[in-house]
Amino acid sequence: MRIALLTYSTRPRGGVVHTLALAEALSTRGHEVTVWTLARGGGFFRAVDEGVRLELVPFPDVPGEEVGPRILRSIALLRAAFRPDDYDVVHAQDCISANAVDRCIRTVHHLDRFTTPELAACHERAIVRPFAHITVSAAVAAELRAGWGLAPTVIPNGVDAARFAAAEPIPQRYPYVLAVGGIEPRKGSLDLLRAYALARRSRPDLRLVIAGGETLFDYRAYRAEWDRLALSLDVHPEVLGPVAHDELPRWVAGAAVFAFPSTKEGFGLAAMEALAAGVPVVVRDLPVLREVFGSAVLYGTDPPSLATALLRAADAPDEASRKSGRELAAAHTWSAAAALHEQFYRRILA
Known part of the structure; x- marks a missing residue:
């Protein structure tokens, strides 16, 4: 055809x-x-x-x-x-x-x-x-x-599961929570910032890294709100901006936990790529993400519950969940x- x-x-x-x-x-x-x-x-x-x-x-x-x-x-x-x-x-x-x-x-x-x-x-x-x-x-x-x-x-x-499964992690001096997709309303960026601030009380060594952000839309006002909130919470995320195609799997593979608190999704490709890399994943509790990920990820509905899930994933990674996550990604x-x-x-x- x-x-x-x-x-x-x-x-x-x-x-x-x-x-x-x-x-x-x-x-x-x-x-x-x-x-x-x-x-x-x-x-x-x-x-x-x-x-x-x-x-x-x-x-x-x-x-x-x-x-x-x-x-x-x-x-x-x-x-x-x-x-x-x-x-x-x-x-x-x-x-x-x-x-x-x-x-x-x-x-x-x-x-x-x-x-x-x-x-x-x-x-x-x-x-x-x-x-x-x-x-x-x-x-x-x-x-x-x-x-x-x-x-x-x-x-x-x-999912290009093999590309993420084979990735060599980016060397870092600290454990980090990674979110991919930039800072925008649909990605739940403000809730992620609040959740990270709560999690950091128990894990002050945990950093927040944001990758990506290429978009057609103008989110400058939302980004300004995000910056003000970060200042008020006294947190200092690392915003990478767009990451080269060959480098992204390394950032994903090096994460202590992958955060995906989107308010709307159709599938959750970035989160599935993180599972392929063997990284624990925390997502917002949406019907579509329950359908796609089942028990392979942890769920949260608001900043406190997302923070709890982030800490659980970072403190005690579940090897059985990692294995099932890799298998789920490889099946797609x-x-x-x-x-x-x-x-x-x-x-x-x-």
Whole structure:
């Protein structure tokens, strides 16, 4: 099949990681796969297998541009460049790319609530306009059924478990809690800061490290609130910003505990990667994360319970849980995900 996978960025966000890994796995299965994206900041954050064709649409930065106009410009540029007649399957991975084409399959990774009018409209159109839907968990599928009357097919994420399992930990002079994804509302960053401050009372040697943070949105006000809270709590996290693709597994493998207090998720890929590295994981108690992780992680609902879980994970790592976590991550392969996508595409084409 001639397959176009569309995403909105070249930077290391979860949906972009998913798109590239799926493209490579489908290419390995003999399909002609092209990834279309807006070239935000240049090429992709990592090398892509030569069997996958890349179409990078230039997206120059406009200083001072607000989020709403940036969304509209993103859609317009991708729409103008895309060639739908070249493909048997057009598969969009996010609301921007789904708005840039007239007819597509859509993977809904998670559902958001936006207040910016352009974003809210983009989000709604990207759900109702596609003619077929995939989700990466049953919990998100249930949200689509309840809210829009849709019946999506569930195809779980794959995980590059071997890359994280083989990682050599970053040498550190102190144990640290690691969170990946930057500082933003959906990642529960303020709750993590409060939980860490509570945990630090018992473990003053424990540091907090934040990695990642490439995003389309403007979270400067939230980051300012986070900085004020850190100052008031007298804690001093280490904020790495975007981490090189080859370095991220080493930071994950070196963590005493991986924190994942997101308020919304579709699957939890970063947490699954931490399990692959054998690192104890603490997540927010969400239905989707209960579905995906079961007993392989520890749960919290608010800063005090998250702090308790962080301390338990850091003080007494459970070897049985680590083993089950590694096994869970290894069971989610991109090869299996690609095979299920192939079956889905063939049903649609038939």
